[in-house]
Amino acid sequence: MRGFAKLAWIEIKLYLRQPEAAFFTLFFPLILLFIFGSIYGNEPSPFFNGRGMVDVSTPAYLAMIIGSVGLLSIAIAVAGYREKGVLRRYRATPLRPAAILASEVIVHFLMTLLGGALLIAAARIVYGLRFPGRAVVLLAGFTLGAMSFFAVGFLLASVARTARVAFILGLVLYFPNLFLSGAAIPKETFPQAIRSAGKFIPLTHVVDLLQGLWFGDPIGQHLTEIAVLTGLLVLGVVVSAWTFRWE
Amino acid sequence: MPSPSLAIEARSLVKTYGRLRAVDGVDFSVRAGEIFGVVGPNGAGKTTTIECLEGLRMPDGGELRVLGLDPRRDGRELRERIGVQLQQSALPDDMKVWEALDLFASYYRDPAPWAPLLDRLEIGDKRNARFAKLSGGQKQRLFIALALVNDPELVFLDELTTGLDPHARRAMWDLVRGVRERGKTVFLTTHYMEEAEQLCDRVLVVDHGRVVALDSPANLIRDLAGEVRILFTAEAGFDPAPLRALEGVARVERNGDRVLVAGRGDRLICVVINALDARGIRFRDLRTEQPDLEDVFLALTAEAGLDGGAR
Ligand SMILES: Nc1ncnc2c1ncn2[C@@H]1O[C@H](COP(=O)(O)OP(=O)(O)OP(=O)(O)O)[C@@H](O)[C@H]1O
Ligand SMILES: [Mg+2]
Numbered sequence: 001m002r003g004f005a006k007l008a009w010i011e012i013k014l015y016l017r018q019p020e021a022a023f024f025t026l027f028f029p030l031i032l033l034f035i036f037g038s039i040y041g042n043e044p045s046p047f048f049n050g051r052g053m054v055d056v057s058t059p060a061y062l063a064m065i066i067g068s069v070g071l072l073s074i075a076i077a078v079a080g081y082r083e084k085g086v087l088r089r090y091r092a093t094p095l096r097p098a099a100i101l102a103s104e105v106i107v108h109f110l111m112t113l114l115g116g117a118l119l120i121a122a123a124r125i126v127y128g129l130r131f132p133g134r135a136v137v138l139l140a141g142f143t144l145g146a147m148s149f150f151a152v153g154f155l156l157a158s159v160a161r162t163a164r165v166a167f168i169l170g171l172v173l174y175f176p177n178l179f180l181s182g183a184a185i186p187k188e189t190f191p192q193a194i195r196s197a198g199k200f201i202p203l204t205h206v207v208d209l210l211q212g213l214w215f216g217d218p219i220g221q222h223l224t225e226i227a228v229l230t231g232l233l234v235l236g237v238v239v240s241a242w243t244f245r246w247e
Numbered sequence: 248m249p250s251p252s253l254a255i256e257a258r259s260l261v262k263t264y265g266r267l268r269a270v271d272g273v274d275f276s277v278r279a280g281e282i283f284g285v286v287g288p289n290g291a292g293k294t295t296t297i298e299c300l301e302g303l304r305m306p307d308g309g310e311l312r313v314l315g316l317d318p319r320r321d322g323r324e325l326r327e328r329i330g331v332q333l334q335q336s337a338l339p340d341d342m343k344v345w346e347a348l349d350l351f352a353s354y355y356r357d358p359a360p361w362a363p364l365l366d367r368l369e370i371g372d373k374r375n376a377r378f379a380k381l382s383g384g385q386k387q388r389l390f391i392a393l394a395l396v397n398d399p400e401l402v403f404l405d406e407l408t409t410g411l412d413p414h415a416r417r418a419m420w421d422l423v424r425g426v427r428e429r430g431k432t433v434f435l436t437t438h439y440m441e442e443a444e445q446l447c448d449r450v451l452v453v454d455h456g457r458v459v460a461l462d463s464p465a466n467l468i469r470d471l472a473g474e475v476r477i478l479f480t481a482e483a484g485f486d487p488a489p490l491r492a493l494e495g496v497a498r499v500e501r502n503g504d505r506v507l508v509a510g511r512g513d514r515l516i517c518v519v520i521n522a523l524d525a526r527g528i529r530f531r532d533l534r535t536e537q538p539d540l541e542d543v544f545l546a547l548t549a550e551a552g553l554d555g556g557a558r
Contacts, residue, residue, distance in 0.1 A: 003354035010342065010350050017341040081339070089336035089393075092303060093354040094327040 004099045011107040021077075024068045025115040029061040030122050032184065042127040047188055051215070054127040056186060058119060059210035062142060064183040065115040067203045069108050070149025071174045072167070075156035078104060080163035087246050097246070105150055112146050133216040141213045141222075145206035148229040151236025152202070158243040177203035205229055254279045254314060254401050254432040255300060261308035262295050269295045271456035272309070282423060282433045284447035286440065286540075288548050292456040293436040294334050297405050300434070301331050314401055327356060330399035332390045334406050334436075340379035344370060344389055347378065348396060355397035364392045367422060369415075383410040391419070395426070402426060404435040408442060420446050440541035444468075450540070454548045465513075467543050475515050477508040479523075479533035489526060493518050506530075 016022055033054070042052035078101075081087045090100050123129035131138075156173075160166035178184045180194060181203035187195060198204040209225040219226070255277035262270040270292040277283040285293045298304040300313050302322030311318050316325045338347050348365065352358035365371045368388040373381060381389065387410050394402055407423070408416040416439075423433055423446055437443055443450050444464040452460040452467070460467055474497060485506065487499040495518060496510040508519050516535055523530055 002356070003350070006350050006353040010346055013346075014339050014341050085333070085336035086339055088303070088333060089338065089390075092301060092326060092331040092333060092336075093351060094323050095354050096323070 008103045029119045059214040063206040066146045069112045070153040072170045074153030075166040075170045078157035079160045079166035083162045133214045138213045141209045148232040151233045154240040155236045158240040182207045256312040258310040281448045284443040284450045285436045287453035291453045330394035330402040332394040332404045338378040345374040351393045359398035401432045444540040459547045474509045476536040479530040
């Protein structure tokens with residue numbers, strides 16, 4: 001543990017010193033919230049099956065944060081560290097290699113949580129967000145979704161030689177995930193064909209899981225999502241462990 | 248077999264990259280308390296060797312002992328006790344100088360206070376600067392500070408003065424000597440022969456992944472660069488014959504009143520001066536021309552030329 005806590009703390013500071021990363025994680029969801037919130041408000045509406053737009057969108061935006069941190073932030077950060085030689089320098093110390101990677105996971109997870117907390121606080125204060133579900137269960141689902149996407153981020157960082165390539169790969173995956181999953185645009189607006197296609201988009205399962213848990217669905221109703229995300233997590237971890245390079 | 252007075256033992260070290268044998272059966276040992284230098288052309292295998300010793304690359308063959316540990320198996324324990332400056336590495340762009348030292352110090356059981364280190368490396372005024380904003384030489388100094396932050400028993404410095412101005416280079420030599428005076432061992436690589444000559448107790452010359460020579464700079468120069476030349480101005484009527492008979496003298500040449508005595512050996516100059524003195528031969532403007540390590544380097548690695556790295 002020696003050094004690990006300090007590394008995590010410095011990584012948090014570094015994260016917040018990069019305006020782009022902080023923007024995507026912390027502020028972009030707020031901007032969407034305020035745009036759509038100002039148009040639709042949060043009154044229960046038949047279009048959202050009797051729910052308010054903000055109540056439905058908030059868990060979807062949580063999924064969006066998870067997607068952007070996993071597919072963009074982590075992939076770019078880790079590939080960039082390798083490309084520049086930061087990982088080499090860290091590895092020439094007694095710090096355990098796993099601790100270096102774990103600190104990336106922890107820092108990005110904390111930032112994801114912070115982004116989620118800001119979003120929820122803003123939605124609650126401005127639009128009177130309602131949360132009928134159970135916080136612990138929601139947090140568990142959120143954590144599962146985050147870890148799955150972080151594992152994919154590590155996978156991208158493993159196959160990409162440079163931060164640029166990681167960025168491009170990340171974007172190529174991020175946009176379909178963002179727009180077809182219902183994370184950014186409510187699924188209720190999609191034609192049926194796109195909704196069916198969305199089942200093949202990993203982030204859809206995070207959106208479905210988090211929306212379900214947000215409204216207090218029993219976990220048993222979401223075993224498919226849980227299975228898909230667990231599978232993604234295992235796949236990401238195994239493939240990145242196989243292909244990861246320190247330099 | 249491991250001996251406490253040896254900081255490093257390498258036997259038949261081999262490291263290959265695909266078909267390239269970057270390190271091809273290298274043997275040497277480094278005594279505790281020594282400043283040991285490695286020189287060789289670009290691509291000779293210096294960095295590969297040093298990174299095998301640090302446990303950062305896996306050798307394909309041979310025996311390695313570093314501080315009594317096997318870098319392949321005991322890498323973590325080893326890195327606790329060594330300091331490492333890599334030829335190529337970086338820190339996160341937005342990390343500040345003091346944060347880097349504070350962070351790296353926290354990785355070790357028994358770190359040295361790092362504030363004095365910054366002052367000694369003359370980057371104390373850059374404490375709050377971000378890594379990306381440092382000049383090349385300042386980055387280099389920071390990496391050297393990081394290499395010393397655990398007060399290591401053995402420091403590896405891969406091209407420690409590349410990118411430093413002449414003042415900083417000399418300051419770095421003093422720093423390295425200071426490290427050795429505190430009983431530590433220093434293993435460095437350099438492309439500056441003057442540096443190897445000034446600083447190192449022994450120098451390993453490598454080329455194409457093989458050892459070409461290993462000795463003290465003085466011995467390398469004496470053994471391999473050949474002759475010492477003594478030049479002086481003699482008075483009219485000087486007879487070179489007695490000098491030619493002296494031990495170690497290879498030839499004596501006259502050019503007007505300038506005389507050149509060429510030969511081998513540390514004692515050549517004493518022998519010549521004594522002989523001149525004994526015969527009452529008056530001379531003035533005596534100076535010696537000695538080859539330096541650069542001549543040795545060029546002679547030993549001569550055939551490689553510019554494409555030495557491409558095999
Ligand atoms: N990771 C690697 N993969 C493939 N080849 C490598 C790798 N690292 C080094 N090499 C090759 O191995 C040889 C030795 O490289 P090394 O970096 O050890 O040389 P060096 O003596 O440190 O050179 P320089 O003085 O330029 O730093 C070179 O031909 C280089 O191209
Ligand atoms: Mg090198």
